[in-house]
Amino acid sequence: MNTQAKKYTKKDFVSNQEVKWCSGCGDFSILSQTQKVLSEIGRPPEEITFVSGIGCSSRFTYYMDTYGFHTIHGRALAVATGVKTQNPDLSVWVAFGDGDGMSIGGNHFIHTIRRNLDIVCIMMDNRIYGLTKGQYSPTSLRDQITKTSPFGKLEAPMDPVAMALSSGATFVARSTDRNPKHLNEVLHKAYQHKGFSFVHVLQNCVIFNDGCHEPYVGKEKADNTLMLKDGQPMIFGKENDKAIVRDGFDPKVVNVADVDASEILVHDENSSSQGQSYFLAQMSEGKFPMPMGVIRQVEEPTYDGAYTEQIAEITAKQGQGDLQELLDSGDTWTVE
Amino acid sequence: MNQVNSNTLELQELGQVVIRFAGDSGDGMQLTGNQFTRTAAQSGNDVMTLPDFPSEIRAPAGTVSGVSGFQIQFGNKVVNTPGDYPDVLIAMNPAALKVNIKDVKRDGFILLDRDAFTEKNIQKAGYTVDPLSDEALLNRMTYQAPITSQTLRALEGFDMPKKAKERCKNFFTLGILFWIYDQPSIHTEEWLKKKFAKKPSIAEANIKTLKEGMIYAQNASMFQAQFKVPQAPVKKGTYKSLTGNQATALGLIAASERAGLKMFLGSYPITPATDILHEIVKYKRFGVKTVQCEDEIAGICATLGGAYAGAFAVTTTSGPGVALKSEALGLAVITELPMVIVNVQRGGPSTGLPTKTEQADLLQAMYGRNGEAPIPIVAAKSPSDCFDQAIEASRLALKYMTPVFLLTDGYLGNGSEAFKIPRVEDLPDLTTTHRTDPENFKSYSRDPKTLARDWVKPGTPGMAHRIGSLEKDRETGCVSHDPENHNYMVRTRQAKVDGIANDIPELEIYGDQEGGDILIMGWGSTFGAIRNSVDKYRVEGKSVSQAHFTHLCPFPKNTLEVMKKFKTVVIAEMNLGQLHKMIQATYAHKAIALTKIQGKPFTEAEIAVVVDELL
Ligand code: SF4
Numbered sequence: 001m002n003t004q005a006k007k008y009t010k011k012d013f014v015s016n017q018e019v020k021w022c023s024g025c026g027d028f029s030i031l032s033q034t035q036k037v038l039s040e041i042g043r044p045p046e047e048i049t050f051v052s053g054i055g056c057s058s059r060f061t062y063y064m065d066t067y068g069f070h071t072i073h074g075r076a077l078a079v080a081t082g083v084k085t086q087n088p089d090l091s092v093w094v095a096f097g098d099g100d101g102m103s104i105g106g107n108h109f110i111h112t113i114r115r116n117l118d119i120v121c122i123m124m125d126n127r128i129y130g131l132t133k134g135q136y137s138p139t140s141l142r143d144q145i146t147k148t149s150p151f152g153k154l155e156a157p158m159d160p161v162a163m164a165l166s167s168g169a170t171f172v173a174r175s176t177d178r179n180p181k182h183l184n185e186v187l188h189k190a191y192q193h194k195g196f197s198f199v200h201v202l203q204n205c206v207i208f209n210d211g212c213h214e215p216y217v218g219k220e221k222a223d224n225t226l227m228l229k230d231g232q233p234m235i236f237g238k239e240n241d242k243a244i245v246r247d248g249f250d251p252k253v254v255n256v257a258d259v260d261a262s263e264i265l266v267h268d269e270n271s272s273s274q275g276q277s278y279f280l281a282q283m284s285e286g287k288f289p290m291p292m293g294v295i296r297q298v299e300e301p302t303y304d305g306a307y308t309e310q311i312a313e314i315t316a317k318q319g320q321g322d323l324q325e326l327l328d329s330g331d332t333w334t335v336e
Numbered sequence: 337m338n339q340v341n342s343n344t345l346e347l348q349e350l351g352q353v354v355i356r357f358a359g360d361s362g363d364g365m366q367l368t369g370n371q372f373t374r375t376a377a378q379s380g381n382d383v384m385t386l387p388d389f390p391s392e393i394r395a396p397a398g399t400v401s402g403v404s405g406f407q408i409q410f411g412n413k414v415v416n417t418p419g420d421y422p423d424v425l426i427a428m429n430p431a432a433l434k435v436n437i438k439d440v441k442r443d444g445f446i447l448l449d450r451d452a453f454t455e456k457n458i459q460k461a462g463y464t465v466d467p468l469s470d471e472a473l474l475n476r477m478t479y480q481a482p483i484t485s486q487t488l489r490a491l492e493g494f495d496m497p498k499k500a501k502e503r504c505k506n507f508f509t510l511g512i513l514f515w516i517y518d519q520p521s522i523h524t525e526e527w528l529k530k531k532f533a534k535k536p537s538i539a540e541a542n543i544k545t546l547k548e549g550m551i552y553a554q555n556a557s558m559f560q561a562q563f564k565v566p567q568a569p570v571k572k573g574t575y576k577s578l579t580g581n582q583a584t585a586l587g588l589i590a591a592s593e594r595a596g597l598k599m600f601l602g603s604y605p606i607t608p609a610t611d612i613l614h615e616i617v618k619y620k621r622f623g624v625k626t627v628q629c630e631d632e633i634a635g636i637c638a639t640l641g642g643a644y645a646g647a648f649a650v651t652t653t654s655g656p657g658v659a660l661k662s663e664a665l666g667l668a669v670i671t672e673l674p675m676v677i678v679n680v681q682r683g684g685p686s687t688g689l690p691t692k693t694e695q696a697d698l699l700q701a702m703y704g705r706n707g708e709a710p711i712p713i714v715a716a717k718s719p720s721d722c723f724d725q726a727i728e729a730s731r732l733a734l735k736y737m738t739p740v741f742l743l744t745d746g747y748l749g750n751g752s753e754a755f756k757i758p759r760v761e762d763l764p765d766l767t768t769t770h771r772t773d774p775e776n777f778k779s780y781s782r783d784p785k786t787l788a789r790d791w792v793k794p795g796t797p798g799m800a801h802r803i804g805s806l807e808k809d810r811e812t813g814c815v816s817h818d819p820e821n822h823n824y825m826v827r828t829r830q831a832k833v834d835g836i837a838n839d840i841p842e843l844e845i846y847g848d849q850e851g852g853d854i855l856i857m858g859w860g861s862t863f864g865a866i867r868n869s870v871d872k873y874r875v876e877g878k879s880v881s882q883a884h885f886t887h888l889c890p891f892p893k894n895t896l897e898v899m900k901k902f903k904t905v906v907i908a909e910m911n912l913g914q915l916h917k918m919i920q921a922t923y924a925h926k927a928i929a930l931t932k933i934q935g936k937p938f939t940e941a942e943i944a945v946v947v948d949e950l951l
Contacts, residue, residue, distance in 0.1 A: 044797065045800050061802055064802075067800050068801075069641070069802070072637075072664060072805050075637040078629065079637045079641040081629070081638045082637065083642070083645045083794070085600070085638070086598075086600050086646065107631055311623060314621050330576050333523075333576070334573070334574045
């Protein structure tokens with residue numbers, strides 16, 4: 001919609017509010033990449049609206065020099081539903097954390113995805129409640145020691161990617177705070193996607209859960225992550241020597257040398273079936289490399305788009321609403 | 337006017353008549369009642385109605401839990417309520433008789449379908465003996481008409497299944513009533529022709545049955561008299577019958593059009609408010625956007641998002657929904673975004689009595705949030721007043737940039753009355769514009785008079801700013817924890833709401849303008865019952881007056897002055913004294929609480945019990 005050639009710099013998206021995250025917090029890099037991506041996209045800041053919930057990461061809105069609505073815990077997606085439905089011309093971005101999205105706002109997460117609202121949703125997942133100072137979150141690991149689980153968390157973690165996929169997400173991707181180049185690419189793709197774009201970002205909390213994503217961002221990351229590339233075989237490892245093959249309905253890690261190249265699964269971002277994406281979603285914990293990049297991207301009607309169309313259709317059929325006509329309509333009688 | 341009557345029975349004049357139609361859910365009682373209402377209104381009577389739906393959707397046929405009712409009061413003067421006790425009960429089966437007979441006035445009568453009083457139906461209704469054989473049980477004048485069999489006879493020549501023919505029996509009953517009350521059948525005939533334009537045989541069958549009912553009533557020599565209710569002094573104009581929920585919906589769309597803003601409605605289905613959503617979804621040609629959300633919280637949050645994006649924003653719900661929405665209401669207060677929250681109150685607490693009426697959410701509207709979070713409150717007093725108060729709530733929301741509560745209740749929402757159709761140009765002008773001038777803009781810039789914050793839509797160049805749930809600096813709009821600033825902001829938000837008192841009508845006295853013995857105060861749907869009893873006292877020459885609140889937060893400026901004029905102030909409400917508490921807290925003025933909490937509106941007699949003592 002914006003055809004202006006005006007170039008923006010990152011600074012055009014930096015607000016005058018002092019950023020109050022702890023130094024070393026992963027949120028800094030996510031904020032910085034988002035600002036950079038927006039300047040690269042080149043849309044004027046006023047056409048962009050950020051909506052966030054409550055938590056460390058949800059302070060995001062205050063730091064963006066765009067329109068912004070910092071809401072209440074868990075409700076960012078519900079507020080964004082109103083903003084985007086009312087004005088589909090806006091580029092709406094939701095930024096929140098794992099507590100907001102998976103716990104208190106879980107219902108909105110499911111249903112906003114199901115509606116395929118055309119927004120970008122960045123979840124900064126540090127597997128902990130940071131702002132309330134260190135309680136376990138739905139994505140904290142089993143046995144994790146936190147302030148509210150001094151003897152270990154009894155629950156299994158929830159996987160945001162699996163949750164998004166099972167809600168019918170049309171765009172699902174994963175990245176990390178420590179790989180800005182990758183995050184940049186993923187955010188661009190998320191913006192370009194027409195529909196609900198879910199970006200799961202592994203984020204470090206230096207204070208309450210330091211190193212929680214270390215296997216996927218640290219020295220060993222090549223062995224613990226699968227960098228997805230559309231149309232490319234699923235090969236990973238420091239030496240590019242490991243691959244993913246299918247074992248019945250399950251993934252299996254093999255040595256590239258041990259299998260025929262045709263057995264190695266090839267990533268297809270745009271696969272219309274959910275089979276592949278569910279398959280990849282199973283790989284987020286434990287014995288598999290964590291898939292990174294675009295897991296799924298398919299085109300489906302968006303809620304806001306369909307809404308605009310429906311109103312146009314109805315108006316074409318019934319004519320523009322006329323208040324007097326509406327008041328006068330129905331079963332009336334006149335008292336002389 | 338009378339089409340069938342040619343015999344010589346005398347025509348007795350009556351002032352006001354209350355009829356209750358009762359039958360199985362499938363007997364078409366709502367439709368029959370509505371048809372009678374339309375005709376009476378078109379004959380120039382004032383009317384008010386109230387349906388009584390069974391609480392179960394598909395209760396077993398013939399049982400007391402499946403009885404559906406519809407009550408109408410029509411009269412030769414202003415009718416304020418659907419009536420306390422029926423003069424006439426129409427009972428289409430034994431269960432309908434059993435449920436309703438105790439309410440029928442002693443000098444009233446019952447018209448029933450004799451054919452429905454089979455042994456099986458009598459048992460299903462829970463009677464151990466045939467009530468028709470027990471005069472003591474009935475203890476009222478009872479007309480036993482063979483309604484089903486006469487309907488079948490009337491339709492002998494029609495090529496329809498027997499079941500379909502039987503379904504026409506409600507029109508036979510309507511025919512009898514039209515004859516008794518000397519009403520014409522033409523309006524219903526026309527309605528049937530229009531409704532079944534595509535199935536003319538059905539229209540024909542129903543019209544035939546309707547006419548046969550009238551002929552039967554005339555020929556059966558069953559009724560001793562015909563009655564006539566003369567015209568009421570109804571204002572000239574064009575009318576239609578609206579329920580309070582329909583009137584609310586219409587008022588909201590009218591407000592949106594008069595404001596020049598598109599409407600956004602985020603909502604979640606809840607009894608008894610859903611009918612408003614059902615209506616508003618039909619208005620998409622006006623550019624209205626409705627989102628049926630995943631829950632009550634999303635309903636209000638989406639609405640807030642819509643308001644932020646510049647829409648005239650509304651959410652509709654009932655008490656339990658308001659409870660869920662309360663955190664987001666606080667967000668609406670602190671971000672100072674305009675929205676109307678409609679609470680069609682029902683019996684509480686918790687799920688309570690979903691299909692029954694109550695006024696026990698006033699303090700919830702007033703105080704049900706964390707922190708100092710004032711929200712103006714407007715309440716409708718009758719079904720058609722829901723239209724005006726929806727516009728008034730919208731006016732305040734848009735002018736003062738604040739959420740506003742519109743309180744109605746199940747009794748108003750489902751009840752209906754004749755609504756005088758206004759001209760659009762006579763409705764208040766609510767023209768609202770968003771700020772687009774970036775010169776000197778601060779995110780909390782205010783109108784110095786109303787204290788309303790400027791409304792800037794995302795998308796407006798040069799004014800990108802952030803709002804949110806954290807306290808903001810009064811100037812810059814940045815997050816601020818400064819004690820002095822918080823003090824300023826809390827007091828400013830309160831002052832903004834308090835200032836509305838200068839912009840609302842004063843409290844009116846109905847009765848002794850200079851004061852007198854007793855003033856009955858109330859709010860919302862108790863209006864009609866209070867007005868009726870005040871009228872009755874005044875006819876007797878007693879000094880009883882009425883003052884009814886439309887605005888409950890803030891109160892009209894002259895509230896104390898009005899109360900002081902009377903020796904005794906009585907506050908009547910369907911709760912345990914919530915307005916009473918607010919009046920005490922605000923004015924420390926002594927008042928007597930007259931409360932009722934049965935899921936049902938006041939009767940005149942219940943008001944009299946207290947007021948008689950005071951006189
Ligand atoms: S507590 Fe953790 S998540 Fe929150 S700002 Fe500090 S480092 Fe970041």
